[in-house]
Amino acid sequence: MKILPLLGAMAMALLSCHAEGRFPVGINLGQNSDYTPMFPFADAMKNARGWARVDKRYEAGGVSLNPQGWPLEDAAIVINASVPDLAGTYQLKFRGPASVSAPDGGKIEDYQYDSGTRVSTARVVVPEGQALLSLAFQQTEGGVTDVELLRDLPADGPFTKAFLESLKPFGTLRFMDWMRINGSKQVSWADRTTVESAVWTRPNGVPIEICIDLCNKLHADAWFCIPHLADEGYIREFARLVKAKLDPGLKVYVEYSNELWNFQFPQTNYFKAQATEAFDARVRAGEMEESRRNQDLYAMLWDMEAQSAARALKIFRDEFADNARLIPVIGSQSANSYITKSYLRSGVLDGVVAAVAIAPYFGHFLGSKKEADRTLAEGIEGVFARLGEDIDTSNKKAIDSNAAIAAEKNLRLVAYEGGQHLTPSSGDKERDKQLNELFIAANRDPRMGDLYKRAAANWAAAGGGEFVYYSHVSAYGMSGYWGLIENMQQTSTPKLDAVKAIAGGNFTTSDKK
Known part of the structure; x- marks a missing residue:
């Protein structure tokens, strides 16, 4: 040739x-x-680090998970780290009761739990200048599932x-x-x-x-x-x-x-x-x-x-x-x-x-x-x-x-x-x-x-x-x-x-x- x-x-x-x-x-x-x-996904959980012990939230692992990766016990998770422009109001939703906190900054507002559907909802308010966001779920009844944290951003599907x-x-x-x-x-x-x-x-x-x-x-x-x-x-x-x-x-x-x-x-x-x-x-x-x-x-x-x-x-x-x-x-x-x-x-x-x-x-x-x-x-x-x-x-x-x-x-x-x-x-x-x-x-x-x-x-x-x-x-x-x-x-x-x-x-x- x-x-x-x-x-x-x-x-x-x-x-x-x-x-x-x-x-x-x-x-x-x-x-x-x-x-x-x-920030590809409307649900910020989809870029989270992985579930961890509440007292070691930066180190993914150390907690029992179900086949889909949800924790079967109290747990914490880093959502974003070293990322600017996290400020906004996020809509939190998950299955199961829990005491929710944002240990690296931010406020949990209007937490509600429906015992009939076993669905919890809340707002997560992140202030200007914060570059680290994590959530901790304590006092659960065997962990939480289906955690969704919707960003304060316009979305098209996921x-x-x-x-x-x-x-x-x-x-x-x-x-x-x-x-x-x-x-x-x-x-x-x-x-x-x-x-x-x-x-x-x-x-x-x-x-x-x-x-x-x-x-x-x-x-x-x-x-x-x-x-x-x-x-x-x-x-x-x-x-x-x-x-x-x-x-x-x-x-x-x-x-x-x-x-x-x-x-x-x-x-x-x-x-x-x-x-x-x-x-x-x-x-x-x-x-x-x-x-x-x-x-x-x-x-x-x-x-x-x-x-x-x-x-x-x-x-x-x-x-x-x-x-x-x-x-x-x-x-x-x-x-x-x-x-x-x-x-x-x-x-x-x-x-x-x-x-x-x-x-x-x-x-x-x-x-x-x-x-x-x-x-x-x-x-x-x-x-x-x-x-x-x-x-x-x-x-x-x-x-x-x-x-x-x-x-x-x-x-x-x-x-x-x-x-x-x-x-x-x-x-x-x-x-x-x-x-x-x-x-x-x-x-x-x-x-x-x-x-x-x-x-x-x-x-x-x-x-x-x-x-x-x-x-x-x-x-x-x-x-x-x-x-x-x-x-x-x-x-x-x-x-x-x-x-x-x-x-x-x-x-x-x-x-x-």
Whole structure:
């Protein structure tokens, strides 16, 4: 196969989309948690930390729970922590009598209990400036159930309207973090979070039904990840649920786990342990040589992951039959296209996957131990100069290399994540503090938006398709600057505005206007 003509055709197809004023842009939703500034749900209980002992409310656990996760004894729960703008009057409702308090601030008003229905109601009034909200339920008669805490915010079904509005620019929603795929311990279908679960945070994130409901409301395509330990029954029920409930006019991207090449994650080390055991057995049998451990063990690892992905994705294909809206993908490392080749080498994914998915981040090295001093010395001007250089050299080379490999197999190239990857990681607390301040400033600078457009232009020129940015909303700090917005009050930031422009096919940077 001649690769260059095929890549050229793919690029022309994408460029024609630009001419029509559209470009396929998606977004990763961040983890739903008590510390998220996202406020996705009308019921604040759905982002609560988890039930705990009253005297140890910050440490989830230590109390008996029923199968849906409601406490069978007196208990407390953190609703939100370290999140500004909690002020308002919340409507509290639950089953069972209790003495309710808000131990971290706030007032419980107009508590009423109906002994006939066993339903309690009250108002929870949170003052301005409070960033921590918890509730304690004492003097219960065997715990409480069906606790609902409605925010003082306009809602549409289970979602806040502000949350829905913030997602309208995006054509695809990826639920990897929302469903807590990294290190997931889900095996059987019974392990998953359900709509009836007390909280939608740990251990297994937001219910699949709610993810589907969100896509249907926004008419956005869905991108789901399959837990790496999920058995056939789980995967088959997952596929059936999505097929039955997702609007038939919407596409379904499906991926096995997340970043199986990344040894920071438990799922990768799970497969590495299996590959190591298999390699050691073959060395003992005289079938492999110990001296080739670094080469052969990793070849076995990539093959093992490809085989597991193929088995899982085939189940989705079986359930969807020949439905063209299903797009199974194999995720790989953008910066190491050898892994992409390794996944595709055996042919086990032929006819199974429709796309190769990578995460073409830029700028990850600027906060490293090796580069930190130079980064601080050169300041924000140096940050932007080196980010631009990375976009047009290493980042572009990685994209082009993966595009060529995908084209050889007649596969699409899509991005499961991407954007800037600045992180303070020098290993020195004082230097990292300075890097953090510098990187926050860079992410809030209009020039960051120009870099997003520049990177998107390179992506489109390589024939890249759907680009799912990471991520929607997150507070900036030592863990990174991932969000296009930092809180739900923001409607315009350099990164968000740039991605909106990209979605409309506009790659023009401010210096070229």
